[in-house]
Amino acid sequence: MIEILTTGLPNTVQDLGRPGHLALGVSHGGAMDKQALAIANLMLGNDPSAGGIEVALHPFRLRAHIDTAVAITGADCAVSIGDRPCPPWWAMTIRAGETLVLEAPRAGARSYIAFAGGIDLPPVMGSRATDVKGGFGGFAGRGLSRGDRLALKPAQCRLPAGGIGAALEERRGAADALASAIELRVLPAAEFDAFTPEAQAAFTGSEWRITNDANRMGYRLAGETLSLLSPLELLSHGIVPGTVQVPPSGQPIIQLADANTCGGYPKIATVIEADLWRLAQAPVGARLRFSAVSIEASTEALRANRQQSHDFIAARNLMAGEQRAP
Amino acid sequence: MVVGTPHISLAGSGALLLDGMQGAFNDATQELVWAVANAALSLEGVREAVPGMNNLLVVFDPLATDAHSVGDQLMSLWSATDAHPVTGTHHTIPVHYGGARGEDLTGWAAHCGLSVDETVRRHAAARYTVAAIGAMPGFPYLSGLDPLLAWARRSTPRLKVAEGAVIIGGAQAGIMPMTAPSGWHIIGHTDVKLFKAEAELPVLLRPGDKIRFAIAGIEA
Structure with a gap:
């Protein structure tokens, strides 16, 4: 069991989400940076979809009440376990009574904590992800509070002394989000042609800032005003995470993991799935720049993204095999 | 067709x-x-x-x-594809119209140029179809609203509309399955639960289901 010592309500139990229920109005949800949580789980020998904690508000502290192992990925923040510092993207043992501390990120926005075996909560509609809007899943359908105690599934996890780490090529250089604009690849969406040529040019040609109105449902952006050629009345339609809507204010909204499943605003573009983690790690105030890609390039990026998890599993299995050898 | x-x-x-x-x-x-x-x-x-x-x-x-x-x-x-009409389940939803949990009822009647009783009677007389489920878990987009009762959405959405609120937005009718923001008008409330995450069938209504609102009370 673990006990939450310092937290904020935006911190929630998440897994890889509950796809398959959009037609019931239920969002995909799950970790905003799914790759980070998946890799954290894989480092501990868990299924990549095991339940962990998404930390969106730092600092965060928890105490272990049993000997176990944790992996911390996502944002680049100072981490300590007991009196030992823990490098970024690292898995280490934690003993009963020790405290895990995640300080405010130097770069990035969301940290992920996986536990050997995963958090033991009953899946709701196939997932342990917290759906805050619907008030279900995760821990009592809400964000974590001080004093909450979470059970862990029993697990056998042997880590080398000092732990193990993961390094992902594409995460390098993505570190300092505030120094330069974050590049997001987009595909044009249904109403792209309904915007003025000036709006189309400004969308990819100018920078956007993430406003304070940014959470798991979506980010409101500030920048140039995007205008339609003529007013448009749309009937409600299904939308996916990554959809960039433009309400009458002309300031875009990017819909994310916990977005409503249907919307009615005109859609100028969709951020490709392989780049959604970049948004998850973009803090309030970060600048964004959109660049159009082909559908082939978008699919290729997704393929490369998934291949990384496969490569990681293969590498880990190889290492585990070598450890067992006489 | x-x-x-x-x-x-x-x-x-x-x-x-x-x-x-x-x-x-x-x-x-x-x-x-x-x-x-x-x-x-x-x-x-x-x-x-x-x-x-x-x-x-x-x-x-x-x-x-x-x-x-x-x-x-x-x-x-x-x-x-042949579009056979779906023979959905019929549901009767009892509604307490108006009062504190139906605060837009009198404004709605005035907008329609009808008395409160006549507005409610028309709302309850219509036969609605669940066109789609979406936005939030279990929320039904209902078609079949009497065109006389249509009322464009609020220009500023309310940040919280309570679970059970019976609402209309434009030419559509709906019922809130949970407390959430909405720009639709609140005309009453019902105690019928539309979404139970832990249930085997979490969502009460399905596309193609038929809805009838029954008048459980009117408080102008």
């Missing part, structure tokens, strides 16, 4: 939005949306089919199939 050629657009590399809209919302088009949604779930690589209002979002794995192939198949389904 005569329906036009739909417009298909990309919603990222893993989804397509088929828009069958021919101007205003049309019940015949909606029946085709439901039928094509069912059929689309059998297509290779397709993961989800999400009926909207006269449109359909189809989510697929772009590494198992591709947008061109899914798009072509959706076009074929749209022209070849």
Whole structure:
């Protein structure tokens, strides 16, 4: 069991989400940076979809009440376990009574904590992800509070002394989000042609800032005003995470993991799935720049993204095999 | 049945939005949306089919199939699928109209140029169809509102509309399955629960279901 010592309500139990229920109005949800949580789980020998904690508000502290192992990925923040510092993207043992501390990120926005075996909560509609809007899943359908105690599934996890780490090529250089604009690849969406040529040019040609109105449902952006050629009345339609809507204010909204499943605003573009983690790690105030890609390039990026998890599993299995050898 | 050629657009590399809209919302088009949604779930690589209002979002794995192939198949389904009217379940929803939990009732009646009683009578006399479920878990988009009762949405949405609120927005009617923001007008409330996450069937209403509102009380 673990006990939450310092937290904020935006911190929630998440897994890889509950796809398959959009037609019931239920969002995909799950970790905003799914790759980070998946890799954290894989480092501990868990299924990549095991339940962990998404930390969106730092600092965060928890105490272990049993000997176990944790992996911390996502944002680049100072981490300590007991009196030992823990490098970024690292898995280490934690003993009963020790405290895990995640300080405010130097770069990035969301940290992920996986536990050997995963958090033991009953899946709701196939997932342990917290759906805050619907008030279900995760821990009592809400964000974590001080004093909450979470059970862990029993697990056998042997880590080398000092732990193990993961390094992902594409995460390098993505570190300092505030120094330069974050590049997001987009595909044009249904109403792209309904915007003025000036709006189309400004969308990819100018920078956007993430406003304070940014959470798991979506980010409101500030920048140039995007205008339609003529007013448009749309009937409600299904939308996916990554959809960039433009309400009458002309300031875009990017819909994310916990977005409503249907919307009615005109859609100028969709951020490709392989780049959604970049948004998850973009803090309030970060600048964004959109660049159009082909559908082939978008699919290729997704393929490369998934291949990384496969490569990681293969590498880990190889290492585990070598450890067992006489 | 005569329906036009739909417009298909990309919603990222893993989804397509088929828009069958021919101007205003049309019940015949909606029946085709439901039928094509069912059929689309059998297509290779397709993961989800999400009926909207006269449109359909189809989510697929772009590494198992591709947008061109899914798009072509959706076009074929749209022209070849028979839209049998769905024989959905009939539900009667008791409504307490007006009062503190139906604060827009008198404003709504005034907007319609009708008495409160006549507005309520018309709302309860109509037969509604669940066109789609979406936005939030279990929220029904209901068609069938008496055109005299239509009222454009609020210019500023309320940040909290309570679970059970019976609402109207434009030419549509709805019921809030949970407390959430909404720009629709609140005309009453019901105690019927539309969403229970832990239940075997978490959502009470399905596309094609028929709804009738019963007057449980009027408080002007």
